[in-house]
Amino acid sequence: MNVREKVIEIIAEQAVLDPSDVKPEHTLEDLGIDSLGLVESIFAIEEAFDISVPFNANAPEESEFDISSVEAIICAVTGLVSQQA
Amino acid sequence: MRRVVITGAGTINALGHDVPTTLEAMREGRCGIGPLDIRDVDRLAVKIGGQVKGFDETEHFNRQQIALYDRFTQFTVLAARQAMAQSGLEFRGALADRSGVVLGTSGGGLTTQDENYRVVYEEGKNRVHPFIVPKLMNNAAASHVSMEWNLRGPSFTVATACASSNHAMGLAFQMIRSGMADAMITGGSESMLVFGGVKAWEGLRVMSKDACRPFCATRNGMVQGEGAGVFVFEEYEAARARGAEILAEVVGFAMSSDASDIVMPSKQGAARAIAGALADARLDRGQVGYINAHGTGTAANDKTECAAVADVFGTHADRLMISSTKSMHGHLIGGTGAVELLACIMALRDGVIAPTINYEEPDPECALDVVPNEAREADVDVVLSNAFAFGGLNAVLALRKAE
Structure with a gap:
């Protein structure tokens, strides 16, 4: 499973949706994921890829990790995974 | 309804080991938050806290007490000593039966838990010290205060996370006001600055890595502290009759x-x-x-x-x-x-x-x-x-x- 599929799977599970219903352009808000769902998703991503995601719930917009859409999250995770490799 | 006043106060926290030092620090706007000095701090992402520094338990407690007092209980008893000394109150006879202890804490004896989970999980030992349970239980501090000053009335511990000690003090106030008790030792204590305690908070991603800046546009989260605040609440007429110094009146909750x-x-x-x-x-x-x-x-x-x-x-x-x-x-x-x-x-x-x-x-x-x-x-x-x-x-x- 590649990064894209895995991230979508994690987000879909959090949103209680089928992965096929999660589109790259969706925001987390579109998917009904709240602040707790977000930190849980980030935790799941960290565990799945063995990476550390720079994210502070107090200032999401200032975090280096872009969460503005599913596509943005996939890009950010891809970046972190490649840095680690 | 009866009136309720505060006749004693004690504390230990990152700003000071007593009330005058703490208030002086608050007046001067001093910051008690700094680098954490705890075991495995290198494995934490959040490395700052309002830690109580320069505290040597052996200066305040004997060997048997240390064996039974978790850090949160030590903080409580220390603060209660100060509050009791200031109030000048002694609990004997009928007053002792009509006086109690209500304290707030969220984590209770978390230091004891953290240390002993290490012993059994990390070090793989199959034997622990016999006093782990009486040391870690959330009501340990309230019980030790009741024992040390002979408060024989209603005593218990309140755990409502960040509101625990306000709930505790509010209940103590209501108990005296309603006539259920005549004097109460109340307040709260916390000692969560251990690896597991900080790590758990870290997970929520609401902690600041540099400073606590409330109400400021650049704020980026909370910073944990530790310590205790303990007060003597007393019925107003009784306090006045014995000429006690009244620090403030509690009027509502x-x-x-x-x-x-x-x-x-x-x-x-x-x-x-x-x-x-x-x-x-x-x-x-x-x-x-x-x-x-x-x-x-x-x-x-x-x-x-x-x-x-x-x-x-x-x-x-x-x-x-x-x-x-x-x-x-x-x-x-x-x-x-x-x-x-x-x-x-x-x-x-x-x-x-x-x-x-x-x-x-x-x-x-x-x-x-x-x-x-x-x-x-x-x-x-x-x-x-x-x-x-x-x-x-x-x-x-x-x-x-x-x-």
């Missing part, structure tokens, strides 16, 4: 539940508790001169709290002062309201309003007089102390200047 979210605060829940405390004290909102804020320095709390204050006080919200001393001593979780009550006493008795330090730039969503960076002299008659816990459990106390 209200609790509310948001009934909405396990971590996100609610403006309505906070506002109901603030308005409830005023109504309970039969105070007009215009009488309130200062509010010791919950002011955690998280994005969510500070704007919600300011909106709740604006809602309750209307135009008077712009005339009152509101500060968060957590910027100096950190968030003591279950003990925080007790240490913050000291700032309320300082405001009423000494006419000094503790500042919100680390304040850099205004946040339009927190547009109140937050007493930035420097303490202020002001004559205030009535103050409030806010506490809004995770889980949406709110507790607000109202205090008035001693007559």
Whole structure:
């Protein structure tokens, strides 16, 4: 499973949706994921890829990790995974 | 209804090991937050806290006591000694039977838990010290205080996360006011600055890695502290009859539940508790001169709290002062309201309003007089102390200047 599929799977599970219903352009808000769902998703991503995601719930917009859409999250995770490799 | 006054106060926290040192630090706007000195700190992402420094348990307790007192109990007993010495009260006979201990804590003996999980899980040992349970239980501190000063009436521990000690003190107040008890030792304690305690908070991603900056546009989260605040609450006529020094009068208390979210605060829940405390004290909102804020320095709390204050006080919200001393001593979780009550006493008795330090730039969503960076002299008659816990459990106390 590649990064894209895995991230979508994690987000879909959090949103209680089928992965096929999660589109790259969706925001987390579109998917009904709240602040707790977000930190849980980030935790799941960290565990799945063995990476550390720079994210502070107090200032999401200032975090280096872009969460503005599913596509943005996939890009950010891809970046972190490649840095680690 | 009977009146309730505070006749003794004690504390140990990151700002000082007693009340005068703590109040001096608050007056000077000193910061007690710094690098954490705990085991495995290199494995933490959050490496700062309001840690109690220079504390040697062997200076205060004997070997048997240390074997039974977790750090949170040590903090409590130390603060209770100071409060009892100041009050001059002794619990004997009928007074002992009608006096008790209500304390707040969230984590209880977390140091003991952390150390002993290491022993069995990390080190793989199959034997632990026999006193782990009496040491870690949340009521250990309340029980040791009752034993040391012979309080034989109603005693228990309250755990409502960040509102624990405000709930505890509010209940102690109500118990004396209603005639159920004549004197109470109350307040709270917390000692969560251990690897597991900080790691758990880290997971929630609401902690700051550099500083606690409540109400400031650049705030980026809370910083944990540790310590205790303990008070002697007493029925007013009895305190006056024995010539006790009255530090302040407790005049109102209200609790509310948001009934909405396990971590996100609610403006309505906070506002109901603030308005409830005023109504309970039969105070007009215009009488309130200062509010010791919950002011955690998280994005969510500070704007919600300011909106709740604006809602309750209307135009008077712009005339009152509101500060968060957590910027100096950190968030003591279950003990925080007790240490913050000291700032309320300082405001009423000494006419000094503790500042919100680390304040850099205004946040339009927190547009109140937050007493930035420097303490202020002001004559205030009535103050409030806010506490809004995770889980949406709110507790607000109202205090008035001693007559």
